Amino acid sequence: MPRVVVDVVLKPEISDPQGQAVLGALGRLGHDSVRGVRQGKHFVLDVEGTPDEAELTQIAETLLANPVIEDVELHLPKG
């Protein structure tokens, strides 16, 4: 079944305490090369038939993400 990936990330202007916490933990563990972390959500959808890009965009933008604070990236299967 075709697999569609949707990544949801906080808009840049919204602060991300989860990402900050990861960054803090990395710093304490000595991983200094990591300078910034943002944490978002990752959805993997199994879709029957040929994925309908318009429908999936709507799903991603209105249900999987809250447009007030989040942006989405839709990854359709290649080909």
Place this chain on the structure above:
Amino acid sequence: MPRVVVDVVLKPEISDPQGQAVLGALGRLGHDSVRGVRQGKHFVLDVEGTPDEAELTQIAETLLANPVIEDVELHLPKG
């Protein structure tokens, strides 16, 4: 700064109530073509210098994910 993406997903044999709930909501909203949903975490790391794959793998597998129940996918910048 190079950007490294880490996706953390539940191992396939682990149940994902969150993904199930999203699937249920999609069904109620009439999006029947979506047959399965798994929800994971999506990390975007800004890394200074050339990303060190070994270090990042270690970070991903030991800090960002719990290897008992989660798998990681590391996406290094191309090139």
Place this chain on the structure above:
Amino acid sequence: MRIGVTTFPGSLDDVDAVRAVRLAGGEPVALWHGDHDLEDVDAVVLPGGFSYGDYLRAGAIAARAPLVQDIVTRARQGLPVLGICNGFQVLCEAGLLPGALTRNAHLHFRTRDQALRIERADSAWTRDYEAGQRIVVPVKNGEGRYVAAPADLDRIEAEGRVVVRYVEGNPNGSMRDIAGVTSADGRVVGLMPHPEHAVEELTGPSTDGLGFFTSVLEQVVSA
């Protein structure tokens, strides 16, 4: 006065909201999420809890339930609606109230007795308070951090739509200490703290929360 109290799968504080309505002198009416029937209620309370497990985002799935669509329609016509905690999250997700509620800045669920300042004593749900009044009610949430884009915050503030604010400490990192906001017409109110848990000496930190439920009764009478 018939005050509807909604129950979604995963609603928890519905029993508390029903009790608060009763103690305030109203008649609680149970509203089931799947129904398309507001039963001629005069106002609606969306109580706290974890509707649909709060999976995806708190309140996101409930906001798409048939009953909420009806509530949105009626609220736009002036039906007083109070969203508490998860109910607040639902109202934001449904677009009735501005902003969004996100993971607490300290990343924990936190329960505490919280001091609040009533900023607006003229909304449908806060008439029995005085502007500037300090009250103490429980707050308990893991996703209670109120956020909006800075420009939106400025607008919300300018329009006087902040109804309650955290004082003496911000429990979750909400921007500008915002604990609750209202619609432009002052009839829809959402807040993270739980006034329904502060209606009896015996079980709450105070009885300061009762005012939300008595306010709307007067509102409905005078409307």
Place this chain on the structure above:
Amino acid sequence: MNVDTVERAAKTPDDEQPHRELGLEDDEYARIRDILGRRPTTAELAMYSVMWSEHCSYKSSKVHLRRFGDLPESASLLVGIGENAGVVDVGDGYAVTFKVESHNHPSYVEPYQGAATGVGGIVRDILTMGARPVAVMDSLRFGPADAPDTARVLPGVVAGVGGYGNCLGLPNIGGEVLFDACYAGNPLVNALCVGVMKHEDVRLAKAEGVGNKVVLFGARTGGDGIGGVSVLASETFDSAADGQRGPAKRPSVQVGDPFTEKLLIEACLEIFAQGLVTGIQDLGGAGLSCATSELASAGTGGMHVDLDAVPLRDSTLTPAEILMSESQERMCAIVEPDKVDAFLAVCHRWEVLATVIGEVTDGDRLTVDWHGERIVDVPPRTVAHEGPVYERPTRRPADLDDLQADDPAALPRPRTPEELQAHWLAVLASPDGADKTWVTEQYDRYVRGNTVLAQPEDAGMVRIDEESNRGIALALDGNGRYTRLDPYTGAQLNLAEAYRNVAVSGARPLAVTNCLNFGSPENPEVMWQFAEAVRGLADGCRALGLPVTGGNVSLYNQTGDVAIDPTPVIGVLGVHEDVRRRVPTGWRTAGETVLLLGETKPEFGGSAWASVVHGHLGGRPPAVDLDAERELAELLAALGREGLVGSAHDLADGGLAQALAESALRYGVGARLNLPGEAFTALFSESTARVVVTTSDPTAVRTTAQWAGVAVTELGTTGGDALVVEGVAELPLAELRAAWTATLPALFGTPEATVGSVPAGTVPTS
């Protein structure tokens, strides 16, 4: 897929079976062959192996637990040991069921999910009795507070207990968080749930009535919790046919879904209210194997199950795995045929999946079919109740004499006021003594609106009737240091403490539950500790006139060969006729007289002072005096009833020093006090049967106490913003509070500490 059938088993008696890998001894395996008159099928072997495990069969502990059954009958006990949870009459037609259970090992492997599913499991036990669950508690033990592994385990466990309980809408009304090196590598997570119903609503786990349907409802069945026995997956006989060989991957971790459980609770309560079940059982350890065999053996007939009907999350599961799966949030009910539709309708309304998987048969066999073939045909009692029973050898620990001889009286004591004050602060700020708000604020204590007392009170209390104000009180205690020094006395001390905690609230203690956390039963020294603790607890209950209504045994708690300190966690339930008259622990008003009830002797064995200041564990624990406890409890009940006390706080770990500080800090009211006798003993002794009360009528309290035979010592008067102890210490409350509250946040409070503590799946947080 070609599986091992009964027919095939009869024809191939000599096939090798991996019984040892499944934890069955040779003689246990031989007994199974004896019972069946043939070798077991793979599915049967799976069932026997899980049901005869220590966890499910209590094979090492059974002979000792009988002591609880031998206690004199109690008028308030409606349902005793042997059911999912005991049921107690609390008056006005109300019945209460409560039980504590462990989820220690899973919480070490995956702290969040381990703790979460621990709460989920005990809630289902309470639900099966017909009760609405109304509150939870949790008793936690971790390794040293500053150990890195504690930083891994504790945040996840606390988030898991909160995540699951909060999402179910159950107030958390109390518990314990304690630290000791013996729990490094083996934390303890014990969860308690309490439920309320009317007498006539009590339900039992029984499959009665030939033709009645077996309904499985709740979550789908996945491969959860069978990672350890995946050896069986390779036992499917014909691997050639589908080209797959070797065990599939099976998780040993179970993932909880509190949302599904919440729906399950509401559906069950509606099903009970409509009278739609004749018997009901939760699926916990050993899953369907346990539920079907227990239901069938408690009933009058047999049972037949069609395994193909079980809704699966993972279609690759073998029948044996389906029978053993420990997928969470599932229940099994026995339903009369003409009620099945109504039953399914209720489930549908709550969006709970429900499926008829079998029926009650005449005869006395439990049979299971798969793809039209018989794969199980067993007498259910032999699976559920007639497992092996061991009288394991016991031996008093070789080091116990030395340990008891190592008297803390020899330890250097504080000499100057400065030293006393420093020790006081050290005990108060130690991880065990410190404020637990950082933990408890992650729990919802308000939901349902009936919580009258919750942490940091000595007991949790919930109102069960809004008209009459009748309520119940609960406390959980389990001091492992005392039990290490003397398991018999230690168990009684834990009982006495929980009993006293309930009594200070003004409630009348009624019944006892327990969770016995010990090391390996195969070690005779551990087995001796276990036997002694059970004997002590049973004798203690007899002396206090309380029944043991149920409990749980958790063995094999050890890291390598080193067992944890024996840790019997004891829960006491009490009833309060009018919760409006409950007695809180904190001082609220200035000008009240502070009185110490009970007698203080120099007793420091196993004390918090010896542990915190000297890292010492030795000597003998404080003496138990259950008669004194009983008199004290009666006095407290009378004082509460008459409204004679403004507060009451029990003295336990850390003695008077700890109790005074906690009472003062609760509402920020200090006191000016004079200690009787020598200051060190007065402050740090852990003599039992003692309580601090405050009153505006000391004469009346003295008179009542005299009549009750309880010694009273006047300590001073409340007021001011410091604890002033003449000639000993002057501690500003601000300083005390700073010391008391800083400890846990400093250890676990940074956001970084949360990284990785909550897994990707279930993150309900609102």
